[in-house]
Amino acid sequence: MKQSYCANSPADTFFPSDGMGVIVAKEICSNCPVTEPCLEYALYNRIDHGVWGGCSERQRRRILKDRRVSSQPLSVTAA
Numbered sequence: 001m002k003q004s005y006c007a008n009s010p011a012d013t014f015f016p017s018d019g020m021g022v023i024v025a026k027e028i029c030s031n032c033p034v035t036e037p038c039l040e041y042a043l044y045n046r047i048d049h050g051v052w053g054g055c056s057e058r059q060r061r062r063i064l065k066d067r068r069v070s071s072q073p074l075s076v077t078a079a
């Protein structure tokens with residue numbers, strides 16, 4: 001994305017190998033003007049690796065799980 005902050009950073013910054021690297025990448029994302037569409041792109045495409053839209057791999061898994069749960073129909077029980 002043209003406006004993305006990561007365009008000026010080495011690509012491996014967003015594919016960190018440790019928690020400190022995740023913090024650095026998330027800090028860059030926190031000021032990026034396209035955080036929301038970036039995150040949605042990663043979620044829609046089920047991208048497993050890296051920091052996208054300010055979210056780590058673990059955070060994206062959690063978001064997807066929460067969305068699956070909230071989209072399930074409510075069970076109706078007969079009284």
Ligand code: SF4
Nearest residue numbers: 004006029032038053
């Ligand atoms: S939000 Fe997305 S586009 Fe912006 S810096 Fe982070 S990874 Fe790059």
